[in-house]
Each structure stands twice: as structure tokens, then as C-alpha cells.
Amino acid sequence: MDSDSVSGNTVAQIGPAAGGAGAADSPQRQGRWRRYHAAVNGLTEYWYPASLAKTVRRKKKHVQRIASHDILFIFDNDKFFAVINECPHRLVPLSLGSLEFPGHIACGYHGWVFDLASGNLVAALSDGPDSPVVGKACVRTFPVEERAGVLWVWVGEGKPVPVEHDIPEELLRPNAVIFPLLRQVKGNWRYAGENGFDEAHVKVLHRTALWTFFRGIAAWNTTRITTSDDGKWINRFQEAVHLDDDYPGIGRWPKAKFWQRANSGKPRTVYGSSDHCVSIRLPCMLRVKQPGTADWTHYDWYTPVDADNYLYLALAVSWRRNPLKIFAWWFRFWSYILVIHHYWFNGQDLHIVGAMPESSPVRMFRPDVSIFAWRKLVEEYAREPNRPQKTLPPNRDFMTLDRDKAA
Numbered sequence: 001m002d003s004d005s006v007s008g009n010t011v012a013q014i015g016p017a018a019g020g021a022g023a024a025d026s027p028q029r030q031g032r033w034r035r036y037h038a039a040v041n042g043l044t045e046y047w048y049p050a051s052l053a054k055t056v057r058r059k060k061k062h063v064q065r066i067a068s069h070d071i072l073f074i075f076d077n078d079k080f081f082a083v084i085n086e087c088p089h090r091l092v093p094l095s096l097g098s099l100e101f102p103g104h105i106a107c108g109y110h111g112w113v114f115d116l117a118s119g120n121l122v123a124a125l126s127d128g129p130d131s132p133v134v135g136k137a138c139v140r141t142f143p144v145e146e147r148a149g150v151l152w153v154w155v156g157e158g159k160p161v162p163v164e165h166d167i168p169e170e171l172l173r174p175n176a177v178i179f180p181l182l183r184q185v186k187g188n189w190r191y192a193g194e195n196g197f198d199e200a201h202v203k204v205l206h207r208t209a210l211w212t213f214f215r216g217i218a219a220w221n222t223t224r225i226t227t228s229d230d231g232k233w234i235n236r237f238q239e240a241v242h243l244d245d246d247y248p249g250i251g252r253w254p255k256a257k258f259w260q261r262a263n264s265g266k267p268r269t270v271y272g273s274s275d276h277c278v279s280i281r282l283p284c285m286l287r288v289k290q291p292g293t294a295d296w297t298h299y300d301w302y303t304p305v306d307a308d309n310y311l312y313l314a315l316a317v318s319w320r321r322n323p324l325k326i327f328a329w330w331f332r333f334w335s336y337i338l339v340i341h342h343y344w345f346n347g348q349d350l351h352i353v354g355a356m357p358e359s360s361p362v363r364m365f366r367p368d369v370s371i372f373a374w375r376k377l378v379e380e381y382a383r384e385p386n387r388p389q390k391t392l393p394p395n396r397d398f399m400t401l402d403r404d405k406a407a
């Protein structure tokens with residue numbers, strides 16, 4: 001069984017060194033989560049969503065920082081290109097240049113002209129057609145692909161894997177009706193991942209969101225974390241869900257609201273199913289299957305921009321062919337999902353992640369098993385340059401919690 005137990009002993013390993021959570025050089029930071037902490041600017045050897053394709057198509061030139069690279073995305077000659085946004089002559093941004101030669105970018109300062117596909121310098125306009133510098137300089141290029149209305153960029157040193165390896169296959173089906181929302185926000189991408197997969201914050205932070213107002217969020221639950229059948233995701237399932245409970249010394253929580261089911265006066269427990277499942281996969285992608293008859297799925301990507309910012313891409317997706325049903329989905333998205341779910345509910349997450357310093361939980365508590373499962377995924381399974389990728393065994397327990405020892 002490829003599972004990892006989170007127990008009291010493990011807590012001692014994952015907590016910060018005595019002296020504070022921010023001990024940047026503590027053995028813990030160098031030890032168990034070494035790769036995780038080193039990836040503060042993002043993992044390499046992955047395809048990342050960098051922009052909506054329609055944005056680059058419209059603007060022709062679009063600059064976006066990804067994993068600390070300033071990348072210039074270009075739509076020219078009916079094709080997408082990506083190059084580093086820096087002319088090798090005097091380092092001015094190539095985005096200030098022109099696309100007057102199809103398939104090329106001409107720097108706006110002295111007219112060095114680069115082939116967009118290869119990055120090679122093919123002319124230096126202000127030095128004449130026989131300029132000897134031609135062929136002796138280049139700009140870095142990045143592979144780009146358009147899928148599902150999104151522009152994907154490969155950030156890595158090794159040979160790119162097919163882009164389809166880094167996009168859930170269900171998003172590429174012809175009947176996927178996708179509504180995207182892309183924002184650059186404050187915070188580190190790793191903590192956005194932790195927050196997305198975090199079990200406990202929903203019980204507290206999101207209790208005030210209109211999205212959950214009529215649903216009655218549980219007080220607490222036990223959790224099971226498994227790997228998916230396709231070996232791409234880790235899944236978090238709610239097991240025993242305690243809708244409310246008695247807390248010694250302070251009383252019952254949460255208080256029942258009159259429009260929710262009448263409180264019987266006893267703690268109420270229900271048992272979760274796989275119907276509502278939250279999953280996360282590398283490099284930074286979350287999936288939330290909406291429960292019941294909602295018939296749509298929410299996806300998040302937390303593309304690293306740099307240590308302090310990330311690109312937050314949210315996709316609301318439903319799979320349908322019937323034009324009336326497509327219209328109904330369109331109406332639902334624009335009439336309430338966009339505002340109540342994306343801006344209000346997810347806005348609470350963005351606010352917290354933006355306020356979170358570089359940290360590990362100072363004192364772990366049991367629901368943090370989900371956070372450590374995400375860290376384990378990055379630490380042990382993320383791709384590395386020029387190394388075979390360790391594959392995730394499908395359909396197994398991934399991380400278990402020894403509830404008697406964890407504290």
C-alpha cells in the first residue's frame with residue numbers, strides 16, 4: 001500500500017523548527033519538503049495555462065510572467081508563438097517591437113529581427129543587410145499550444161510531453177461547454193494549491209458565502225485520500241460528516257438556521273459518498289465535482305507567476321450537446337455562478353491565500369492531512385528535468401491519518 005501515515009511522530013517532523021514558523025533554514029524546510037520549498041517560483045517540465053487564447057488573438061502581443069520568466073505571447077500569421085520578452089542586445093522588452101515581417105518580431109530600439117519559431121536573429125535593420133551579428137544571437141522560445149480556449153506554455157528544460165498529458169481529458173471532449181475566468185492575484189501558487197485541497201477551511205471561511213448559505217455546511221468530518229483510477233489525481237472524500245456537534249465548554253456549533261433542517265438536539269452525522277469529491281493533480285490543478293444534481297464541475301489552475309503572485313484560472317464546465325441545455329448552462333453561469341461562486345466564494349480563498357506568508361502549519365491538526373497529501377504529491381511525484389517521472393499508483397490509499405496519534 002503506497003500510503004503515508006500522518007501521526008504524532010510525523011507532526012514533529014513537519015512542524016517548523018523551534019523559534020518560529022518562518023525559520024527559512026530549518027532542517028524541516030531543507031528536509032522532508034525540500035523540493036516543495038524549492039519550487040517557490042513554480043515546477044518546471046509542465047504545461048501551464050498562460051492566457052485565454054482569444055486574448056492573445058485580439059491583442060497580437062501579450063506579456064505574461066510565468067514561473068519567473070517574462071514571456072511575450074504573439075499571434076501572427078495565424079499562429080501562436082512565445083519568446084522571452086527581452087532583446088539580447090540591450091535587454092529592452094521585445095513587446096515594444098513590431099510584427100511588420102510575418103513570423104518575426106523586430107525589436108523597437110535598433111531593429112534586431114528574430115524568427116519567432118526558432119528565436120534566431122535573422123537581421124539587424126540598423127546595421128544593413130550584411131550585418132555580421134546575424135546568426136550570432138537568439139531569444140529563448142517556448143512551446144505553445146491552444147486547447148479548450150486556453151493558451152498553454154511549456155516551461156521546462158527537457159523535451160515537452162504532449163500538451164494533452166497535462167490537461168484532463170474530459171476538458172478536450174467536443175461536448176465540453178467551458179466558461180473560463182482568468183485573473184492574476186497575490187499569493188504563492190503552492191499555498192493556493194494547499195488552500196484548494198484543504199479540508200477544514202470550508203467549514204469556517206466559506207460559511208459566510210452566499211454559495212453555501214442554504215446548504216448547511218458541516219462542522220467537521222473525517223477524510224479519506226486516494227489516488228484516482230487514471231493515476232493522475234489524488235482525491236479527497238468526506239467520510240463521516242458531522243453536521244453539528246457539542247463542543248465542551250462552549251456549546252453547540254454551528255447554530256441551526258431556521259431555514260435549514262430543524263435541529264433535533266442531538267449531533268447529526270451522515271456518511272459521505274464519492275458524489276462530492278475534490279481532487280488535485282500536478283502541476284497545480286484542482287477539480288471540484290459539484291454535488292447532487294448540479295451537473296457541472298469546477299476546475300482551478302494556480303499557474304506560478306513568481307514567488308508572490310499566481311494566475312488563477314477557473315473553468316466552469318458542463319458536458320452537453322442539446323442546444324437548449326447549452327443555453328440553460330450559459331444562463332446559469334452568467335446569472336449566478338460567476339458572481340456568487342467565482343467572485344464571492346472563490347474570492348474568499350484568494351483573499352486568504354494573498355494574506356498567507358511563507359509558512360508551514362505551526363501546530364498540525366487532523367484536517368491538515370489534505371495539505372500534507374498535496375505536499376507529498378509535489379515532493380515525490382513532480383517531474384524533474386531529464387529524469388523519468390515517478391508514476392502515481394492508481395486507485396490506492398495515498399495518505400492516511402492516524403487519528404489517535406495526530407494532535
Ligand code: FES
Nearest residue numbers: 087089090107110
Ligand atoms: S535593444 Fe533590441 S535591437 Fe538594440
Ligand SMILES: [Fe+2]
Nearest residue numbers: 195202206349
Ligand atoms: Fe475555499
